[in-house]
Amino acid sequence: MEAEVKHPLMSERDLFEAIEGSMRTFIAGRPLPVSLIDAISYAIFSGGKRVRPLLSLRVCQAVAGKQGYERALPGAGAIELIHTFSLVHDDLPAMDDDDLRRGRPTLHKHTNEAMAILAGDAMTAMAFELISVQVEDSLIAQRLTHELAAATNAMIAGQVYDTMGGQDAMLEPIEQLRQTHRHKTGALLRASIRMGAIAGGASEDQLESLSIYADAIGLMFQAVDDLLDVTQTTDKMGKATGKDASQGKLTYPGLLGIDGTRGEIKKLLTQALEALSSFDSKADPLRDMANKLATREK
Amino acid sequence: MEAEVKHPLMSERDLFEAIEGSMRTFIAGRPLPVSLIDAISYAIFSGGKRVRPLLSLRVCQAVAGKQGYERALPGAGAIELIHTFSLVHDDLPAMDDDDLRRGRPTLHKHTNEAMAILAGDAMTAMAFELISVQVEDSLIAQRLTHELAAATNAMIAGQVYDTMGGQDAMLEPIEQLRQTHRHKTGALLRASIRMGAIAGGASEDQLESLSIYADAIGLMFQAVDDLLDVTQTTDKMGKATGKDASQGKLTYPGLLGIDGTRGEIKKLLTQALEALSSFDSKADPLRDMANKLATREK
Numbered sequence: 001m002e003a004e005v006k007h008p009l010m011s012e013r014d015l016f017e018a019i020e021g022s023m024r025t026f027i028a029g030r031p032l033p034v035s036l037i038d039a040i041s042y043a044i045f046s047g048g049k050r051v052r053p054l055l056s057l058r059v060c061q062a063v064a065g066k067q068g069y070e071r072a073l074p075g076a077g078a079i080e081l082i083h084t085f086s087l088v089h090d091d092l093p094a095m096d097d098d099d100l101r102r103g104r105p106t107l108h109k110h111t112n113e114a115m116a117i118l119a120g121d122a123m124t125a126m127a128f129e130l131i132s133v134q135v136e137d138s139l140i141a142q143r144l145t146h147e148l149a150a151a152t153n154a155m156i157a158g159q160v161y162d163t164m165g166g167q168d169a170m171l172e173p174i175e176q177l178r179q180t181h182r183h184k185t186g187a188l189l190r191a192s193i194r195m196g197a198i199a200g201g202a203s204e205d206q207l208e209s210l211s212i213y214a215d216a217i218g219l220m221f222q223a224v225d226d227l228l229d230v231t232q233t234t235d236k237m238g239k240a241t242g243k244d245a246s247q248g249k250l251t252y253p254g255l256l257g258i259d260g261t262r263g264e265i266k267k268l269l270t271q272a273l274e275a276l277s278s279f280d281s282k283a284d285p286l287r288d289m290a291n292k293l294a295t296r297e298k
Numbered sequence: 299m300e301a302e303v304k305h306p307l308m309s310e311r312d313l314f315e316a317i318e319g320s321m322r323t324f325i326a327g328r329p330l331p332v333s334l335i336d337a338i339s340y341a342i343f344s345g346g347k348r349v350r351p352l353l354s355l356r357v358c359q360a361v362a363g364k365q366g367y368e369r370a371l372p373g374a375g376a377i378e379l380i381h382t383f384s385l386v387h388d389d390l391p392a393m394d395d396d397d398l399r400r401g402r403p404t405l406h407k408h409t410n411e412a413m414a415i416l417a418g419d420a421m422t423a424m425a426f427e428l429i430s431v432q433v434e435d436s437l438i439a440q441r442l443t444h445e446l447a448a449a450t451n452a453m454i455a456g457q458v459y460d461t462m463g464g465q466d467a468m469l470e471p472i473e474q475l476r477q478t479h480r481h482k483t484g485a486l487l488r489a490s491i492r493m494g495a496i497a498g499g500a501s502e503d504q505l506e507s508l509s510i511y512a513d514a515i516g517l518m519f520q521a522v523d524d525l526l527d528v529t530q531t532t533d534k535m536g537k538a539t540g541k542d543a544s545q546g547k548l549t550y551p552g553l554l555g556i557d558g559t560r561g562e563i564k565k566l567l568t569q570a571l572e573a574l575s576s577f578d579s580k581a582d583p584l585r586d587m588a589n590k591l592a593t594r595e596k
Contacts, residue, residue, distance in 0.1 A: 113392030
């Protein structure tokens with residue numbers, strides 16, 4: 001009860017629990033081999049913060065009010081399935097070849113490569129299944145499917161750009177960097193926000209404003225990440241720092257310097273907040289999230 | 299014109315061209331890196347016979363008449379994208395480790411493993427995107443998405459059963475074999491047929507009959523495959539024969555003997571044809587397909 005008073009739009013913890021419960025029920029209910037369900041569950045329930053699903057639910061509340069979040073749950077779970085599949089496949093030996101994620105063995109280390117490939121594939125199909133099964137309004141289901149599918153492919157395109165190159169060579173380096181990030185991390189973040197808005201019945205104007213907010217926080221998230229990569233110690237970040245720069249990848253500090261990157265973050269935060277100017281206090285959690293992303297220290 | 303007279307429901311060649319054109323336009327229109335589009339095109343346009351899309355279009359014609367096939371095109375393309383992604387991922391070193399497919403290097407040999415993983419992932423999302431973009435009726439789009447997503451996961455489950463085991467141990471061996479095939483090859487074949495029916499506006503009774511037809515020809519296809527594997531020379535099959543039996547996999551001839559398998563094929567053909575008894579001559583191509591599958595020699 002106290003939490004309700006402090007957080008008129010529900011606490012983050014309550015929304016988090018709603019997301020976890022919804023995903024757990026859906027995944028456990030699939031008629032699949034136990035080993036496959038176990039592999040998927042290992043990857044999905046591994047201590048993730050559910051940044052994208054929470055954004056989706058908060059956007060839905062900004063549009064449709066406190067209880068509106070329920071309408072965004074299927075899309076939110078679908079987004080997290082896509083996000084998790086991308087982590088599982090990115091960790092594979094043929095890709096980033098990572099043995100650890102969030103302090104635990106990656107899925108292909110925990111099981112085997114074949115299972116990690118198949119579990120990732122199954123999570124992708126399951127994301128679209130979740131929307132088709134749980135969204136009652138068919139037109140909304142179709143729009144959510146379209147948003148998620150296009151974003152998934154944009155994310156994959158970003159992975160191709162990042163690991164194999166191929167960005168538009170006519171662009172300035174800073175625009176090539178933005179192109180990579182808009183795809184690799186931005187597309188799914190943008191989809192989280194747009195899908196929450198669509199599920200909540202947003203107007204075209206609202207959807208447009210929220211998309212601008214999405215693009216700004218997506219790039220901001222990456223600029224902060226790059227900045228922390230060069231300014232923080234490995235200890236604080238929980239991963240090797242300076243890795244991107246040493247691999248010769250394009251980064252914000254590499255292109256704009258540390259002060260220039262701080263200026264870019266400030267500019268993007270202003271863009272994000274201005275995009276929300278026509279929203280009332282129901283969008284306050286979105287304003288808080290932008291502020292937190294701009295000032296995070298790990 | 300002559301073809302029209304000979305084939306009142308359009309020639310297979312015309313339907314084939316319609317499928318190729320539809321997929322080519324859709325894939326080329328995606329805003330993705332050229333290298334990724336090239337990889338996907340290499341895998342998709344490699345001389346496949348389009349068995350599943352053709353089935354889908356023929357079913358749609360059986361329900362909705364000659365021109366009805368157009369309504370089934372988005373689903374048919376989506377099914378072929380899913381089928382192709384599964385081949386690309388199954389060929390990977392961590393899975394079947396195949397260097398050749400249809401006489402050409404497999405995608406990971408033609409490009410590299412990372413690209414083959416990413417291209418497979420992109421084809422999956424693209425399948426759902428295709429349905430969401432091209433199917434006009436939202437309720438039908440939702441039903442097609444559900445069919446395809448559930449079938450994709452059933453297919454992946456079949457791959458798990460086939461390579462890692464885990465079938466229901468309480469079942470008799472012949473039922474374990476059927477369980478594997480119903481998943482691994484049957485689910486997508488069944489989806490092809492059901493999706494063609496749904497796109498064509500089939501009644502529940504029609505959908506039920508066509509699902510029985512689908513299950514019968516799915517198992518029949520596999521029984522014929524197993525039979526050819528032990529009775530044909532490697533030369534005629536274009537691949538190593540006797541491979542499944544030598545790997546200790548469950549097969550129809552292994553469980554029922556050669557004559558028993560021939561009896562099973564006959565029984566399944568009868569089931570398939572009986573399931574079509576309430577359909578008129580528009581279902582003749584489906585009857586022909588069942589007969590051809592039962593008597594094929596490679």
